[in-house]
Amino acid sequence: MAQSRKADERYLTKDERELCDSAxxxxxxxxxxxxxxxxxxxxxERRNRARDVSRDQRRTARRGGKATEGETxxxxxxxxxxxxxxxxxRELDRxxxxxxxDAATANLRKALKRKQANQWSGPAYRNADEGLNPTPNAKIAPSGALNAEGQRPVLERSRKVR
Structure with missing residues (x-):
């Protein structure tokens, strides 16, 4: 059940009340x-202190002591x-x-201005319509005949009953 602000204020000191009101x-x-x-x-800092006090009170109660008066x-x-x-x-995150x-929008606007002024044509390593350069493999036969010869034993084994 929700409590009123007035009921909550009795748990806080004057400084803490001012902090919570400004929050x-x-x-x-x-x-x-x-x-x-x-x-x-x-x-x-205040929350951590209240957490520590509360933890100490619980520890004292577990050990058989009684809660300190004024810290309820x-x-x-x-x-x-x-x-x-x-x-x-939440306000800081917002x-x-x-x-x-705003920063992303400003960067996009700058990039658009550069592109429209044709000052930027993209990275220098990007070249259109050239594609990859072929690298010949010197380890294989140029005609591919060895590949066909290598397939024949495989095909013969697959036709036989095992």
Whole structure:
């Protein structure tokens, strides 16, 4: 069941709340690339810390100890920070894909301009209508007579009953 934002905020500190709020969509589109990378780094650090705390609590509980007071809900904190990181990474991927398309289009336009100006005719090693040069094999007879002679015993063996 989904929880409200207000219910989720009680698991986060003030700094973490600000990080998660800035990792939501209206704010993400307005950020510069460097700010997004920095936000992803800070979210990753906080998520890793929450993961380690949660792991330590589980280990303590397994060994018979009791959970430390004030650190309850660290699994939920980790999930909230991971969700924020996921949104930031998705925005970074979207921007990379957008830039990749722009760069490819620009390269294609440059190539088309060169081709239209006839400055580029393709690689120098490509020559039309010449094909491969034949290389004669000096080990065989030029007439192919040996091949026919070599076939005769094979054909005779195949006709006999084995």
């Amino acid at each position: 939501r969509q209206p704010a993400l589109k307005e950020m510069k690339h460097e700010e997004l990378v920095d936000l992803a780094k800070r979210l990753r 809900g660290s699994d939920r904190k980790k999930a909230l920070l991971a969700a924020g990181m996921k949104r930031v990474n 921007r990379r894909a957008e830039n990749r398309g």
